[in-house]
Amino acid sequence: MNDKSHEGLSRRDVLRGALAAGAATLTPAVLAARPGALLARAIPKSGEQIPAVGLGTWQTFDVGSSEAERAPLRDVLKRFVALGGKVIDSSPMYGESEAVVGDLAAKNGVHDRLFLATKVWTTGRNAGIRQMETSMRLLHTSKLDLMQVHNLVDWKTHLETLRGWKAQGRVRYLGITHYTEGAYDDLERVMRAEKPDFVQFNYSIVSREAERRLLPLSQELGIAVLVNRPFEKAGLFGKVRDKALPAWATEIDCASWAQFFLKFILSHPAVTCAIPATSKVKHLEDNMQAGFGRLPDAATREKMASLVRQL
Secondary structure (H helix, E strand, O other): OOOOOOOOOOHHHHHHHOOOOOOOOOOEEEEOOOOOOOEEEEEOOOOOOOOOEEEOOOOOOOOOOHHHHHHHHHHHHHHHHEEEOEEEOOHHOOOOOHHHHHHHHHHOOOOOOOHHHEEOOOHHHHHHHHHHHHHHHHHOOOOOOEEEHHHOOHHHHHHHHHHHHHOOOOOOEEEEEEEOHHHHHHHHHHHHHHHHOOEEEEEOOOHHHHOOOOOHHHHHHHHHHEEEEOOOOOOHHHOOOOOOOOOOHHHHHOOOOHHHHHHHHHOOOOOEEEEOOOOHHHHOOOHHOOOOOEEEEEHHHHHHHHHOOOO
């Protein structure tokens, strides 16, 4: 899952508050990327580079077929690609999201510039195959970049199918997902036993259990990491409403609270890509800026987390 975390008053208030930050008292930080370059990370199993800020679609892309409903998302997708974005994550669980992504990508002529990820979310081999084939049809592709087992539902069955599909060239990578810390024991077991190409789970500046368990394990096993719920389903924006960014945020090239939260996530070396969701171009642009400039070092990360805890 991803966050529909840009859609309320809190995000607008937070963006205004961020502009009130004053001059910086600088603290140590490290450069994240070349000036002007969107941060990219390597997929451990292949070395392929993908941008570290992607796009989730839960709720935000679940719309009808009318021009009025789809036009804002068409603009989001165009801007996402223009800024260097590639990774888009969806699921059959997300209503019309797969169909909307597939249609808009095809109509915009950007299909071959995307890294498309979706999921299988059912039980049984035949049902899984039918669902995955439907997803590929909706996404307008015969070869998917990443297919994941959603919330570990019938994972043994689906991973067996996906290994066959990968050998046949129908999928490039396979993975597993969950969105709650209560599933970490199961995720750890499957990661150790199956060593998938990707794992997706929740991680944020206030939910750091993954930092202690899943992120180190991902590094050890060479598994790429997609991060969902980076904004705690809008909860983080509620915490910082009407509050200005700390002056020292400029040391990590941070101009908004969304960038503050995302840069914290991206500064962990095991994170391959974070996938915040939005249906607004201005929020997409804000999110994408987290992938430019400097990231916090270890000391600054703890300073960031301490600040948020005290709010």
